[in-house]
Amino acid sequence: MSDALLHIAxxxxxxxxxxxxxxxxxxxxxxxxxxxxxGKSTIVQMIAGLIRPDRGRIQIGEDILFDSARxxxxxxxxxxxxYVFQDARLFPHMSVRQNLRYxxxxxxxAQHGDTLEKVVELLGLATLLERRPGRLSGxxxxxxxxxxxxLSNPRVLLMDEPLASLDAARKSEILPYIERLxxxxxxxxxxxxxxxxxxxxxxxxxVLISEGRxxxxxxxxxxxxxxxxxxxxxxxxxxxxxxPTVAGQAPEHHLTRLDLLGHDMYVxxxxxxxxxxxxxxxxxxxxxxxxxxxxxxxxxxxxPATVSEVEADLAGAHVELALxxxxxxxxxxxxxxxxxxxxxxxxxxxxxAPGKPVFALVKAVAxxxxxxxxxGLGAKRNIPADG
Amino acid sequence: xxxxxxxxxxEWEALGLSLKVALWATLASLPLGVLTAxxxxxxxxxxxxxxxxxxxxxxxxxxxxxGYALLVLLGRQGPLxxxxxxxxxxxxxxxxxxxxxxxxxxxxxxxxxxxRLSLEAVDAGLEQAARTLGAGPAKVFVTITLPxxxxxxxxxxxxxxARALGEFGxxxxxxxxxxxxxxxxxxxxxxxxxxxxxxxxxxxxxxIAVVVALAALVVxxxxxxxxxxxxxxxxxxxxxxxxxx
Numbered sequence: 323m324s325d326a327l328l329h330i331a332x333x334x335x336x337x338x339x340x341x342x343x344x345x346x347x348x349x350x351x352x353x354x355x356x357x358x359x360x361g362k363s364t365i366v367q368m369i370a371g372l373i374r375p376d377r378g379r380i381q382i383g384e385d386i387l388f389d390s391a392r393x394x395x396x397x398x399x400x401x402x403x404x405y406v407f408q409d410a411r412l413f414p415h416m417s418v419r420q421n422l423r424y425x426x427x428x429x430x431x432a433q434h435g436d437t438l439e440k441v442v443e444l445l446g447l448a449t450l451l452e453r454r455p456g457r458l459s460g461x462x463x464x465x466x467x468x469x470x471x472x473l474s475n476p477r478v479l480l481m482d483e484p485l486a487s488l489d490a491a492r493k494s495e496i497l498p499y500i501e502r503l504x505x506x507x508x509x510x511x512x513x514x515x516x517x518x519x520x521x522x523x524x525x526x527x528x529v530l531i532s533e534g535r536x537x538x539x540x541x542x543x544x545x546x547x548x549x550x551x552x553x554x555x556x557x558x559x560x561x562x563x564x565x566p567t568v569a570g571q572a573p574e575h576h577l578t579r580l581d582l583l584g585h586d587m588y589v590x591x592x593x594x595x596x597x598x599x600x601x602x603x604x605x606x607x608x609x610x611x612x613x614x615x616x617x618x619x620x621x622x623x624x625x626p627a628t629v630s631e632v633e634a635d636l637a638g639a640h641v642e643l644a645l646x647x648x649x650x651x652x653x654x655x656x657x658x659x660x661x662x663x664x665x666x667x668x669x670x671x672x673x674x675a676p677g678k679p680v681f682a683l684v685k686a687v688a689x690x691x692x693x694x695x696x697x698g699l700g701a702k703r704n705i706p707a708d709g
Numbered sequence: 710x711x712x713x714x715x716x717x718x719x720e721w722e723a724l725g726l727s728l729k730v731a732l733w734a735t736l737a738s739l740p741l742g743v744l745t746a747x748x749x750x751x752x753x754x755x756x757x758x759x760x761x762x763x764x765x766x767x768x769x770x771x772x773x774x775x776g777y778a779l780l781v782l783l784g785r786q787g788p789l790x791x792x793x794x795x796x797x798x799x800x801x802x803x804x805x806x807x808x809x810x811x812x813x814x815x816x817x818x819x820x821x822x823x824x825r826l827s828l829e830a831v832d833a834g835l836e837q838a839a840r841t842l843g844a845g846p847a848k849v850f851v852t853i854t855l856p857x858x859x860x861x862x863x864x865x866x867x868x869x870x871a872r873a874l875g876e877f878g879x880x881x882x883x884x885x886x887x888x889x890x891x892x893x894x895x896x897x898x899x900x901x902x903x904x905x906x907x908x909x910x911x912x913x914x915x916x917i918a919v920v921v922a923l924a925a926l927v928v929x930x931x932x933x934x935x936x937x938x939x940x941x942x943x944x945x946x947x948x949x950x951x952x953x954x
Contacts, residue, residue: 398840411838425842
C-alpha cells in the first residue's frame with residue numbers, strides 16, 4: 323500500500339546473528355511471524371527505541387524516529403509508540419488505575435476521562451481498577467498492559483508475543499479484545515508471534531521473518547497458501563487460509579454454511595451476519611484428495627480444484643500439494659488455495675501432477691473455532707461459551 | 710554503693726550530641742548515596758572499578774587512617790578545609806560538624822551497598838516500559854526506580870545511622886574528644902573507662918547504645934516489611950476489596 327504508515331529498513335548485528343529487514347505496514351494488524359529466535363522481537367524493540375540499529379531508517383508517517391544517515395535517534399519516550407511486552411511489566415507499586423494512567427499525559431487533557439472509560443470498557447477492567455498487579459491473573463495483567471499502552475495515545479501499537487506466556491484458556495480470553503482494538507482505536511498494530519493460530523486469526527498483513535530477514539510478506543491467505551514457505555510457517559501445522567463469506571445458518575445441525583467461490587462449505591456454527599467474510603485455516607493434514615466427486619460420504623466439504631503445485635522434496639512418506647479451488651460459474655472473488663498432505667503412494671496411484679483436476683475433501687469437524695478469524699468475526703461475533 | 714541508671718547531665722549531652730551527629734551524617738549523605746548507588750549499578754565507564762573501590766575503602770581501612778586523611782584534607786590548613794574556611798567560614802576540624810563528616814564517610818559504604826543491591830533488583834524492563842509510555846529518564850527514576858528501591862534506601866539509611874552512632878576511630882582522630890562539642894557517646898564511654906570510678910557511667914552509656922541501636926533496627930524492619938508489601942504489588946491486607954455496584 324502506498325499509504326503505509328510504518329517504514330522500517332534497518333540492519334543490526336548481535337553477535338553472529340544479523341537482522342536486516344525492510345518492512346512497510348499499513349493500518350490494521352500486521353503480524354511479524356516466525357520461529358523463536360528469528361529476530362522478530364529485535365525488530366519491534368528497534369521500532370520502540372529500546373535497541374539501537376547499526377544503520378537504517380525507521381519512520382512513522384512523516385516522522386522519522388531513527389535515521390543513521392542523518393544522525394536521528396529519538397529516545398523511546400519521544401517516539402509515541404505503544405509497547406505491550408510478553409511479561410506485561412505492570413508497575414508493582416501502583417494500582418491498576420495508576421498503571422493505566424501512567425502514560426495518559428500524551429493524550430489531550432479533554433480526552434482523558436472518555437478514553438479511560440472506553441479502554442476500561444473495551445478490556446473489561448472495571449472491577450480491577452483499585453487492585454494491585456500482584457493480585458491479578460496472567461490474562462488480567464496482559465489486559466491492563468494493553469490498556470495502559472492504548473491510553474498513552476500511541477501512533478503504532480507494538481505487541482511482542484503478548485499471549486506467549488498464557489495458557490490456552492487465557493489466550494482465548496484475550497484474543498477477542500485484540501481483534502477489536504485496532505479497529506476501535508484506529509491504531510495500527512504490529513503483532514509479534516510464533517503461534518500460527520494467533521496470526522491467522524488476527525492479522526491483516528503477514529510478514530514472515532526467518533533468520534533476521536523478511537522471507538515473505540502479504541495477505542495471510544496468500545502467504546499461508548504457498549508451499550515453498552511451509553517449512554517456515556510450520557511443517558506439521560502447515561495449512562492454507564480460506565476467506566469464504568457467510569451464506570446462512572443451519573441451526574438444526576449446529577452448522578454455518580459458507581460460500582467459497584460459489585461452493586458450499588459447512589463449519590461448526592459461528593454467529594456472524596450473512597454476507598460477512600470470515601477467515602478459516604484448513605490444515606494440510608485434514609485435506610484428502612479424490613479424482614471423482616465422492617458419493618455417500620460423511621465429508622461435507624467437497625471442493626473442485628486443480629493441482630497447482632507438488633512439493634515432493636519432503637523426507638518420509640508425505641508429499642504436500644497446493645490445490646487451486648475452481649470457481650463455480652458466475653462466482654467471482656479472490657483465488658483460493660487449499661494445501662493437502664497425502665502419502666507418496668497416493669501421489670503415484672492417483673497420478674497427481676500440476677494441472678490435474680481433483681476434488682479436495684475437508685471434514686467440517688476438522689475446522690475448529692481456533693482456526694476461524696477475520697474482520698467480521700472480530701467485530702460482530704458473540705463469542706460462544708466453549709463447553 | 711548501687712549503680713544508678715539515671716543519666717547525668719553530661720551523659721545526656723553525649724547522647725544528644727551523638728544523635729545529632731548521626732542524624733546529620735545520615736541525612737546529608739543520603740542523596741549522594743542514592744546517586745552513587747545508581748552510578749555503580751546502572752552505568753559502566755572507565756574508572757567504574759576505581760570509584761567502587763574508593764567508596765568501599767572506609768570499610769577496610771583502619772578508622773584512624775580515615776580520620777587522619779580527613780584531618781589532612783579538611784583541617785584549617787588542609788587544601789579543602791582551608792578553602793571551606795576562607796570561602797564560607799566553615800570549620801570542620803574539632804567541631805561537631807567535623808564529627809558528622811567523619812561518621813558520614815565511615816557509614817557511606819554500608820549505605821551505598823544496601824541501596825545498590827536493591828537497585829540491582831529493580832527490573833530494568835519496568836523502566837523500559839515506563840519510557841515507552843512517554844516518561845523521560847528523570848520521571849522514570851522518580852516514579853519507578855526510586856519507589857521500587859525504597860526498601861534498600863531504608864535499610865541503607867538505618868545501617869548508616871547505626872554505624873554513624875558508633876563511630877569512634879575516625880572521629881577521635883579528626884575532631885578529638887571535646888566535651889559538649891565532639892564527645893559523642895562512644896567517646897564519652899571511652900573517657901569513662903580511662904578514669905577511676907567511671908564504670909557506672911560506662912555501663913549506662915553501653916546500655917543506651919544497645920537500646921538505641923536495637924530500636925533503630927526494629928523500626929527499620931517494620932518499615933521495610935511495609936514497603937516491601939507495597940513494592941511487590943500486593944494489597945495490604947487491611948485494605949478492603951473494592952465493591953462494585
